[in-house]
Amino acid sequence: MRYTIIPVTAYQQNCTLLVCEQTNIAALVDPGGDIDVLLKEVKKQGVELESILVTHGHLDHVGGVAELAEKLSLPIIGPHIEDDFWIAALSEQCRMFGFPESAGFTPQRWLNDGDTVNVGNEVLQVIHCPGHTPGHVVFFSETQRLALVGDVLFKGSIGRTDFPKGNYETLIDSIQLKLWPLGEDVKFIPGHGPMSTFDAEMRSNPYVGAYR
Secondary structure, eight states: OEEEEEEETTTTEEEEEEEOTTTOEEEEEOOOSOHHHHHHHHHHHTOEEEEEEOSOOOHHHHTTHHHHHHHHTOOEEOOOGGGHHHHHTHHHHHHHHTOOOOOOOOOSBOOOTTOEEEETTEEEEEEEOOSSSTTOEEEEETTTTEEEEETSEETTEEOOOOSTTOOHHHHHHIIIIIIGGGOTTOEEEESBSOOEEHHHHHHHOTTTOOOO
């Protein structure tokens, strides 16, 4: 599986194009906006876009979901149903933060902890990691040792917990009890900023470091 990180929106949110190299089937994870930019990359790589995967319901991660799904008749997969209230309030989010109007949506499939999602022949494990939002999920490829963590964890930082239904202690538990056990060698794509590894964050992240 290969991946391409495509920053979108004024928030430079990391949308990720995941491609199964055996089948050429692809998925977009968190298409928050700039649909033309995303579709240009899909066309450039010559892949078959099959689905949209969503980590959580904040507008910079889901602002382009409804438009993209309608334009290409794509199924929307994720997040956990606990983020339904965020998606239902998407228009309000857009007005509050000065984003272009985006329609809400209902995923074809809500996700739960322990589910799996396929991208071609690649299998992603679903890990429910609340704290930043109550319905936040992480997608993990065991074979690639790659996690797409949305806004749970960043290089040198963690997600905010001051939004409605956010919780700091829950977020720390999600990271230390659900992500760290996946292995120190796991590299991760955060919702914003550069990639890192769990090992690097265990050692130096001031919020969740000094774990070992």
